[in-house]
Amino acid sequence: MHYVAKLTKEMDGGYSVEFPDLDGCFTEGDSLEEALSNAKEAMELTLMDVFDGCPLPVASTKENRRNGLYSVEVSPSMSVALEVVAARGSRSQSEVANSMGMRLQAYQRLEDPNSNLSMRMMERVAAAIGKKLVVSMV
Secondary structure, three states: OEEEEEEEEOOOOOEEEEOOOOOOOEEEEOOHHHHHHHHHHHHHHHHHHHHHOOOOOOOOOOOEHHHOEEEEEOOHHHHHHHHHHHHHOOOOHHHHHHHHOOOHHHHHHHOOOOOOOOHHHHHHHHHHOOOOOOOOOO
């Protein structure tokens, strides 16, 4: 999972960064490397809103480095948690936990970007919400 950051070289040096697909997500950096590092941090902080009930923003902007558009990868653990939340849709955590035969608190850890889900647990979550688990390495 990734979003595209638009980096703009500033007249006084450094770069300003914005994400066309993430409203209100801005940062900056003194160098290209620092700007991209700060972009990843700002992006992941903005995506935390998904865990508070906001919808997962659609990543529609395409990378084009010549035009200052750089792809920024979401960390794998956060990507998994975001995908679980998005796939759950309007179903409550309690409803999914019940269908999996687990306690609500245990299920809530599955939507924690700091958790370490096993493949077996990811398969159980997918089955409980009527989805198919697909894993790819790119």
